[in-house]
Structures are given as C-alpha cells and as structure tokens.
Amino acid sequence: MFHPRRTLRALLLPLAAGLTLLALPAPPADAASTLTNGGFEADGTGTATPAGWSSYSASGQTSASFTESGGHGGSHRLTHWASTAYKVETYQYLSGLTNGTYTLTAWVRSGGGQNAAYLALRNCGSAEQRTDLPISSSDWIRVVTSVKVTSGQCTISVNSDANAGNWINVDDLTFAPGSTGTSVHGADISSLAKSEAKGGVYRTASGTADDAVTILRDAGMNYARLKVWVDPADGYNTRTQVLALAKRIKAAGMKLLVDFHYSDTWADPGKQTKPAAWANHSYSRLKTDVYSHTYDVLNALKAQGTTADMVQVGNEINGGMLWSEGSTSNFSQLAGLLNSGYDAAKAVSSATRVALHLADAGDDGTVRWWFDNATTYGVKYDVIGLSYYGYWHGSLAAAQATLDDTASRYGKPVFVAETAYPFRLDSDDALTNQIDTTGELVAGYPATVTGQTRWMNDVASIVEAVPGGRGLGVFSWEATWTAVTGNGWDPADATSGNGWENQALFGYDDRALASMAWFRHR
Secondary structure, X not given: OOOOOOOHHHHHOOOOOOOOHHHOOOOOOOOEXXXXXXXXXXXXXXXXXXXXXXXXXXXXXXXXXXXXXXXXXXOEEEEEEOOOOEEEEEEEEEEOOOOEEEEEEEEEEEOOOOOEEEEEEEOOOOOOEEEEOOXXXXXXXXXXXXXXXXXXXXXXXXXXXXXXXXXXXXXXXXXXXXXXXXXXXXXXXXXXXXXXXXXXXXXXXXXXXXXXXXXXXXXXXXXXXEEEOOOOOOOOOOHHHHHHHHHHHHHXXXXXXXXXXXXXXXXXXXXXXXXXXXXXXXXXHHHHHHHHHHHHHHHHHHHOOOOOOEEEEOOOOOOEOOEOOOEHHHHHHHXXXXXXXXXXXXXXXXXXXXXXXXXXXXXXXXXXXXXXXXXXXXXXXXXXXXEOXXXXXXXXXXXXXXXXXXXXXXXXXXXXXXXXXXXXXXXXXXXXXXXXXXXXXXXXXXXXXXXXXXHHHHHHHHHHOOHHHOEEEEEEOOOOOOOOOOOOOOOOOOOOOOOOHHHOOEOOOOEEOHHHHHHHOO
C-alpha cells in the first residue's frame, strides 16, 4: 500500500510504489524562480519534453510523458501513458526562491490502476511532500500540496509508476507562496459504547486488544464525532454515553463534535421523527425543547471539563427536522428551531462552533437552495458540514464543485461530515451490507483496504483544495461499528444486524486496518 504523502525518510524504504528520485540528473543551471509553462501551451501536441520541463525515466521510457490536446484551461495538457508498463517523471527545478511556505496547485485526471501517480515537491530543504492524483477519468479535479522552502530552491515533479495503458492528465500548475492543510482528521465513533457493552473487542494491527479510542488516536485521528438521541429504545447514544466517551476522547487529546439528531432514532433526509416525549408539543414548545436538550447535554460536558469543540444542530437536515413543524416547507419555523439550538450551544460556550449538516455533497443546486433560504430566514451558524458517499452522491469533481461554491458563496468553513468506503463486500453478520456488490462501487476504487484508503485520502484532498483555507477536513463514518451481536441498526430490535461493518476502520478480525493511514493526511 502506498501513502498519500511521504516524508523524505520514506525514500529509504523500498521504492516499489514510486520512482528512484535520487538517481535524477543534476538540475539545469538556468533554472527560473517562477514556474514555466505550467499550462503546457508552449509546444503544441506531441512534445515529449515540454518547454521549461525535464523528463526522466530510469528505464528509458521518457516517451511516456508528452503533451497533447485537450487541456483544462487551454488547448493542451501533460499526459503520462504507454502501451507497456512504465515509470516516468516530468519535473521542473526552481531556484532563487525566497524561503517560506509555497503551495503547488494543479488540475488533474487519472484513469487509475497505477502503482503510484502523484505530484511531489522535493529538494526544497525540508521533507518532501506528495499528493496522489484522485481517480477521475472524465472530470478535472484540483489538488494542492504545500512545502516549506528553506534552501531557495524546489523541484516540482509529476510522477507515474504505471501498468500498461494507465494514464494521467495534468494541467494548469501554479507554484506560489501560501500554505494548505486540514485541521479535522476525524471519525464518528457513536457505536463504540454499545459495542463494548455487548462484548465488542478492538485490536491493534498486530492483534493486541486495546482501547479503540487509543488505537484511533495513535493512527492520527484528532477529532471524534458522537451522535445524541433523546430517548432511544435501547438506552444508547444518550447524554450518559456521550459524557463517558467524551472523557476518553479528551484524555486522548482529541477534539469533540456532538451531533444532535433531535429524535429517538436515526434522523436523515428521509426521516426526521420527533422524540416521543415531544410528539404533541406545539411549535413554541419545540423551540424550548431544542434549547433545553442542547443546553443540557453541552453544559454537562462543560461541567466535567470536556466542552464540545463543535456541535451539529440537526443531522442531514435537507428536509428540515422535527417534522412536520420544522420542515423546509415552512423555513421560517425551521429557522426558529435551528436558532434555538445555536443559542443554546453559544450559551454554554461561545467558542464552540455550530455546524449545519446536509447530505449529498454532489448536489450543489440543493445545497445552494437550502443555504440561500437559511440566509433569507436569518439562520445562525458557523460551519457547513456535508455528507459525501461516492456510491450515492456523485463524482469527486461534483463534490469539489459543491464544496468550493458553498465556501465561497456563504463565506463559511466547510467539512465532509460523513464519508466511507468498503474494504470488502461480504457481511460479518446475517444482515446484507448497504454496499455489497461490485456494481455499487465507485469506478477505480476496489472494495479492498487499499481502495478504502485511497477513497478517504482523495476525499480529504478535495477538501484540502477548497480555496481560502476554508476546507476543515473529513469524518469517517462509522469507524468502530463492527459486527457485534446486539449492536445492530434498530435500537428497538436487539436482533437487528449491522449493514456497515465492511466500511468500519477495523477488520472482521477486530484489528485496526491499514486504511487508518488516511488520518495522517495533511
């Protein structure tokens, strides 16, 4: 398995997933201090070594790098392709740089299947930085990576270690002062308390039983998400479990996102059922219910020294919440309910960020409609969260377009509140999994640990690329929901199964999967 970014130390490891960069010829003496021909327009079609660039292949396959028509912003692009397996690098050396942090931005496409296909910033005086090319065979995707230049020089590098017929397109590269990165590398672990109570065990990759929170923290996770129901039939996902888990999360040095469903069971675009205790309450009383419930949970967290860092007022509220009073068909009433939750959160801690969460990051039109209405009706919030499941919500390019537009249009940070991908298709219990056939998978991403890792990294990459540093990061859903008898979908049915265990971050042997490496995404 290859990782999305490797430090320079990683080059001492076997180079099967990359190129032998240390064997490259010396950089040209006339290197420029700004990127030359980043749009590959200077030479026309068929140029093996574009103006300003150099090509290298340890096996003499430099012809696998060439320009051709069909650019992103202009008429031409750089392509890597060959009819036989190949390794090739197209690179440009810059000197005379003012020391500081720089960001490489590029528009890319890839048919997938390579051993490795990535952009790299190396020989810059600090650790090499890399970003993989997301798999997208038709739509251009913008990716970024940044590096600290300490030696006045840097090499910008496009790399392929590919099988016969694999291809990438790269275009419109820029290299300029600035930094990138995401602050949220998280996972929802709401199932953990019930899983442990029912006998669930979590192990390190080597097989040692350990605390799941510790295992996730050690893998690089820095933010945990916990859902809250009001009075669920099984007694789990209530304030009691949130308080207990919050202590473990904060003790591990992580931040905490509390996800209020305002229901006794799952709330999502298809159902927003009022808690039984609130079923006959008036709209005015519901506003009080939302405030009181939100304040109660958050104030209890604060009192025990585990103040929530972020709060979701509602879960996947595309159609509103607390139906029918809080439906989007009456947005003014929905606004009142949402603002009650916001006010309660801020009353407990003004530093806690309040997020509004919709499903379907691939549908920019719906997201625009919803948040335009939120603006019209004066809904208060700090952050926008979107669910993005590639097998339901469209392409990475569509999700990127929505994230970019949303951050720009509303001037708020954005994050992917939920995403996941299967590491296998078969079930570990009697219930058929939500995703269980190859026809449901995203093209280029197999149902393997490698495929799961790649998906999580590529989603993180499009969030990282949101302009203006407004991309906060990603939450994996649901990292600890393994197949444990009694911990199924239905809180009212102890015999219900779990249709999601093949998308957790622990395998069927309870061991931590290598796909946890995505937490290290910058």
